[in-house]
Amino acid sequence: MNRLATAVGSVKLKRPGIVASGILDETGPSMARMLSGGAGAVVSKSIGSVAKGGHANPNFIETGCWTMNAMGLPNPGIDAFREEMEVAVAAGKVIGSVYAASPAEFASLAGKMEDYGAAAVELNLSCPHAAGFGMEMGTDPAMVRSIVSETKDAVSIPVWAKLTPNTHILASIGRAVEDGGGDAVVAINTLKAMHIVPEFGKPFLSNRFGGLSGRAIKPVGVRAVFDLRSAVSIPIVGVGGIYGHRDALEYIMAGACAFQVGSAVSEMGPGIFESINAGLKEFMAEFGYKSIKDMEGIAHE
Amino acid sequence: MNEVVRISSAEKLNSSTWVIRFKAAFDARPGQFVMVWAPGMDEIPLSLSSVGETKAVTFKVIGDDTRKLSAMSEGDRLHVRGPYGNGFDLSSRKVLLVGGGIGIAPLMPILEAKEADAVFAARDGDEVAYCVPIAEGLGRRHWVSTDDGSLGFKGNAVQLVTEVLGENVYDEIIACGPEIMLYYLHRLCVERGIRCQMSLERYMKCAAGICGSCMVDDRRVCADGPVFTGEQISELREFGKTARDASGAKKKL
Numbered sequence: 399m400n401r402l403a404t405a406v407g408s409v410k411l412k413r414p415g416i417v418a419s420g421i422l423d424e425t426g427p428s429m430a431r432m433l434s435g436g437a438g439a440v441v442s443k444s445i446g447s448v449a450k451g452g453h454a455n456p457n458f459i460e461t462g463c464w465t466m467n468a469m470g471l472p473n474p475g476i477d478a479f480r481e482e483m484e485v486a487v488a489a490g491k492v493i494g495s496v497y498a499a500s501p502a503e504f505a506s507l508a509g510k511m512e513d514y515g516a517a518a519v520e521l522n523l524s525c526p527h528a529a530g531f532g533m534e535m536g537t538d539p540a541m542v543r544s545i546v547s548e549t550k551d552a553v554s555i556p557v558w559a560k561l562t563p564n565t566h567i568l569a570s571i572g573r574a575v576e577d578g579g580g581d582a583v584v585a586i587n588t589l590k591a592m593h594i595v596p597e598f599g600k601p602f603l604s605n606r607f608g609g610l611s612g613r614a615i616k617p618v619g620v621r622a623v624f625d626l627r628s629a630v631s632i633p634i635v636g637v638g639g640i641y642g643h644r645d646a647l648e649y650i651m652a653g654a655c656a657f658q659v660g661s662a663v664s665e666m667g668p669g670i671f672e673s674i675n676a677g678l679k680e681f682m683a684e685f686g687y688k689s690i691k692d693m694e695g696i697a698h699e
Numbered sequence: 700m701n702e703v704v705r706i707s708s709a710e711k712l713n714s715s716t717w718v719i720r721f722k723a724a725f726d727a728r729p730g731q732f733v734m735v736w737a738p739g740m741d742e743i744p745l746s747l748s749s750v751g752e753t754k755a756v757t758f759k760v761i762g763d764d765t766r767k768l769s770a771m772s773e774g775d776r777l778h779v780r781g782p783y784g785n786g787f788d789l790s791s792r793k794v795l796l797v798g799g800g801i802g803i804a805p806l807m808p809i810l811e812a813k814e815a816d817a818v819f820a821a822r823d824g825d826e827v828a829y830c831v832p833i834a835e836g837l838g839r840r841h842w843v844s845t846d847d848g849s850l851g852f853k854g855n856a857v858q859l860v861t862e863v864l865g866e867n868v869y870d871e872i873i874a875c876g877p878e879i880m881l882y883y884l885h886r887l888c889v890e891r892g893i894r895c896q897m898s899l900e901r902y903m904k905c906a907a908g909i910c911g912s913c914m915v916d917d918r919r920v921c922a923d924g925p926v927f928t929g930e931q932i933s934e935l936r937e938f939g940k941t942a943r944d945a946s947g948a949k950k951k952l
Contacts, residue, residue: 421909424947427917443911443947451945456734456742458905459701459780469910474948597703597776598738664907667922 401682402675404438404690406633406656407556407581409518411491413438414678414690415646415671418637418660419495419520419560420444420469422668426485433490436671440486441493441658442479444522445511446531447503449475453527454604459593460612465661466593468527468608471497476510483514493558497522497531501545505552512553519555521545523571524562524587526609533562533587539574546578556581558635563615563622564590569629576630584635584658585626586619612661615639620648627653627695641666643677653695700725706775707753712829716801717769718748720755723779727754728786729808730898730926734906736778740767744903744921746805746875747782757804783906784925787896789813791871795863797884799856799876803830805898806875810839816867817841818859820876824850857883864891871895878952882939888929895929901942914943 404414417423417432417440424443432440452472459466473479476496486492494511496519498504508519523542525532535541542559549557559575561568563586572583588609593602601607619638626634636649637658646657662670687693704721711717727733727750735756736742741764749755760769771777787809796806796817803819810817810833817834821827823845834841843851844859852859856876874884875898888895901913901920908922916935918924932938941949 422911422914422919424911425914425917425943428911428914428919431917449946449948452904454741455904456736456778456780458907458910460907461700467905467910469904472904472912472946474946478948595703595778598778600738602736602778604741661909664905664909664922667908 399688401679401687401689404656406518406558406635409439409491409556411438411656413671413675414650414656415674416441416493416635416656416658418658419522421660421663424473424482426482429482429486429492430489432668433486435668436675438656439491439493439517441520442483442486442495443473444471444495444497444525445473445476445479445507446471446497447476447507449473449478456602456604457608459602460661460664463612464610464614465612465664466591466603466608466610467588468603468605470605471525471528471531476507480514483511483516487515491517493518493520495520495522495560497525497528499530501548504545505548508549508553508557512555516555518558518581519549519553520558520560520584521549522560524560526562526564526588526590527605527607533564533590536562536571537565537567539567539570542571543574543578546575546580550579558582558584560584560587562587563618568622569625572626572630576632580632582633582635583626583630584637585622586615586638589615589618611638613639613641616645616648620652623649623654624652624697627698640674643674643681646674646678647681647693650690650693651695651697653698655690655694700780702779703776704779706771706773706777709772712757713825716757716759716826716829718755718757719768719771719777720749720753721777721779722752723754725782727782729789729812730786730805731782731784732805732925733779733781733783735768737767737771737776740764744906746898748804748807749811750808757801757807759801780906783921785923787873787898787926791894793868793870795860795867795869795872797856797860797872797874797876799880800826802876802898803827806873807833809873810834810837815839816863816869818844818856818863820844820856820859820880822846856880857887860884860887869893874898878939885929885932889933896926897929897932898925899927899938900925902945912943912945912947
């Protein structure tokens with residue numbers, strides 16, 4: 399019996415851990431490596447209509463407590479990404495992440511991801527460091543609903559929406575995804591943040607602002623998933639600061655049916671999924687849980 | 700991991716190469732690199748050319764960022780992230796170091812750390828002359844090749860290594876330099892059955908092993924490398940052929 403099997407709606411996963419968007423997912427061989435290393439699926443880099451180099455370096459910094467980045471959505475463009483997807487989908491389940499400036503553009507990119515063999519599409523409604531994209535659209539419930547519903551009309555694969563924590567109306571955004579026909583919500587993306595180097599009296603990131611991730615944000619993510627669980631009935635994928643199985647369990651018990659891992663790959667290496675899987679199995683055996691489903695949302699009871 | 704350091708000395712080595720020295724709290728191994736930044740420039744990866752208590756980066760001015768770095772002097776501050784990467788395995792007994800151009804810099808800590816012979820290759824004498832007194836000071840056997848013959852052997856690194864291998868036996872070759880040089884040197888090592896380690900270079904962003912900008916096939920140059928063994932390199936289909944730009948698009952080398 400595989401205790402770790404789970405499903406995000408109709409997307410069945412042999413393992414509950416998914417590689418978060420932006421993590422070792424810019425190339426086909428890189429995604430294939432992560433799929434062979436214990437991840438249940440990999441979310442691709444967020445892909446747009448045309449190639450984008452992203453923000454200038456410095457665009458990344460980490461401490462033991464947190465990680466901050468302002469990559470600026472670098473990607474080779476949806477057409478060039480076809481060959482990367484071909485390599486990746488041959489190795490396992492790939493969720494195609496896309497970003498766009500309008501509902502029609504989201505729908506068109508999602509259609510291409512479906513053509514490339516994506517198991518689902520993840521709408522990036524939450525990147526905090528790219529002007530005109532991501533969070534700037536993902537904090538308006540009417541816009542979110544329209545993006546989700548237009549994308550749903552364009553594809554037959556499930557549509558997931560990745561949400562930003564940089565809002566006080568997270569529950570309304572979640573309901574907008576559900577009302578638009580969305581199949582799952584993914585929470586959370588990074589928190590908008592800044593790091594200043596005192597010796598220089600200047601922000602470190604070339605973009606000045608970036609997105610905070612890593613250990614520091616886990617409690618924010620767990621709270622967001624807990625809130626969403628009360629607000630929506632579609633599946634929730636939890637993400638933010640997961641470094642070990644106990645972090646993953648918090649998200650599951652708050653209401654997630656699967657989880658994503660991002661920043662931790664830097665410190666723990668690509669082998670992190672194997673170690674989380676082993677920890678989950680041991681925990682479930684000790685506490686008598688037969689499936690991920692058995693633990694989903696139990697913190698609400 | 701993240702440190703603001705003060706430059707203890709900055710020295711011009713030739714018409715295009717500078718060395719900047721600084722004291723830092725972190726420990727580093729030969730072959731590791733740091734991400735270096737100061738306001739007004741982009742952050743760039745630089746290999747450490749010295750890894751003792753005083754660290755150093757040796758770089759060639761090739762663009763705006765290295766030009767800005769070359770304008771810095773003693774007392775100026777730098778933001779340093781790292782060290783990153785695996786570094787060289789120095790367990791082989793008899794080693795030949797092969798450095799091409801600015802690729803000589805990351806080999807210098809090995810030359811300091813252990814008895815080894817060295818081949819320094821460059822376009823012309825100006826680019827490589829500074830290495831000779833360093834090797835002599837350490838008492839290391841060395842050979843120089845220049846494309847134009849203005850210093851030492853006239854020809855490229857691989858041609859000179861072929862000559863050196865005619866009269867010497869090595870357990871391993873450790874190399875860093877332009878990928879075209881590494882490509883043919885790797886071939887030579889495979890043909891002769893000599894073990895090798897090579898330090899590779901790719902466009903880098905995070906340097907911490909998560910963003911995927913510096914992939915060669917499914918390997919991360921920043922975290923799985925930058926040093927790869929000859930066997931690992933034999934598996935890389937992109938080595939010597941393609942690299943990726945800032946957007947992740949594939950480009951021919």
